[in-house]
Amino acid sequence: MTAGQVEAARLPIMLAELRLPTINRLWPEFAARADQEGWPAARFLASLVEHELAERVTRRVERHRLESRLPPEKTLATFDFAAVPKVRKAHVLALAAGDSWLEKGANILVFGPPGVGKSHLAAAIGHALVDNGYRVLFSRTVDLVQRLQAARRELALPAALAKLDKYDLLVLDDISYVRKDQAETSAMFELIAERYERRSLLITANQPFSAWDQIFPDPAMTVAAIDRLVHHATIFELNVESYRRRAAIRTRPMTIADDNQTTLESLDATTTRSGASHEADAVT
Numbered sequence: 001m002t003a004g005q006v007e008a009a010r011l012p013i014m015l016a017e018l019r020l021p022t023i024n025r026l027w028p029e030f031a032a033r034a035d036q037e038g039w040p041a042a043r044f045l046a047s048l049v050e051h052e053l054a055e056r057v058t059r060r061v062e063r064h065r066l067e068s069r070l071p072p073e074k075t076l077a078t079f080d081f082a083a084v085p086k087v088r089k090a091h092v093l094a095l096a097a098g099d100s101w102l103e104k105g106a107n108i109l110v111f112g113p114p115g116v117g118k119s120h121l122a123a124a125i126g127h128a129l130v131d132n133g134y135r136v137l138f139s140r141t142v143d144l145v146q147r148l149q150a151a152r153r154e155l156a157l158p159a160a161l162a163k164l165d166k167y168d169l170l171v172l173d174d175i176s177y178v179r180k181d182q183a184e185t186s187a188m189f190e191l192i193a194e195r196y197e198r199r200s201l202l203i204t205a206n207q208p209f210s211a212w213d214q215i216f217p218d219p220a221m222t223v224a225a226i227d228r229l230v231h232h233a234t235i236f237e238l239n240v241e242s243y244r245r246r247a248a249i250r251t252r253p254m255t256i257a258d259d260n261q262t263t264l265e266s267l268d269a270t271t272t273r274s275g276a277s278h279e280a281d282a283v284t
């Protein structure tokens, strides 16, 4: 064995130890070309490192996508903006880029009756953020609340909340399905208070704020939670006909009901009652 062969035999082990799988895979081919074409050593090394860096970004995004539990397929590419005239595509794309709103821990609230695309829109924003290097966790609100309550019983709620800090965005899907009579939901209030102005939440809800007293243990906590959520928030109202139902009866002509203002009115009523002034950025 020549010295060169010995090095070639040791390289895979050393590169694995350094966690450089791309260089490990590519170096024999690149080395052969470099020898053949007389590349300077710096060019050989730089091209290998460039590939490792590029694939490292791809691998990280893949990892983040897996951990996000985002429903696959529910992306911006498959979301039909024509079905929700009140939701401006440009606005959603701006949010999907991330940056400033995530840095200041601002929130997104998505309201509307069942089947209008709330979960799809939430997941689509989540996927785009993962593409852009952010970390997202998509969860049914009931599941997350149950996890937090289990943590509280083991006196580990602060640790459980701290663990969620690694996510730039937590998507709490279907907050309206949480019922205070089914379980003690103050853990959710603590999650909202903990992330306030630090880490973002995206919440979808079938019901307007006025019905949220079904969710939190007492009215004061409901108002305090809503206050924190809407302080820096973008609110989407998807008051259209159910996408599912429309798809099912597409054969018949029909008009899209887009004049249901119940949710917005209730929102106004709630925030006025709480006496707070908000910078809520209602989207119309």
Ligand code: ADP
Residues within 6 Å of the ligand: 074, 078, 079, 080, 081, 083, 084, 112, 113, 114, 115, 116, 117, 118, 119, 120, 121, 243, 244
């Ligand atoms: P919601 O969460 O409001 O109950 P979903 O997001 O689950 O509604 O939407 C119901 C179904 O209709 C899903 O399969 C979803 O992908 C689809 N859907 C809803 N709105 C749209 C849309 N604007 N474009 C594409 N698919 C949509």
Ligand code: MG
Residues within 6 Å of the ligand: 118, 119, 120, 173, 174, 204
């Ligand atoms: Mg849904």
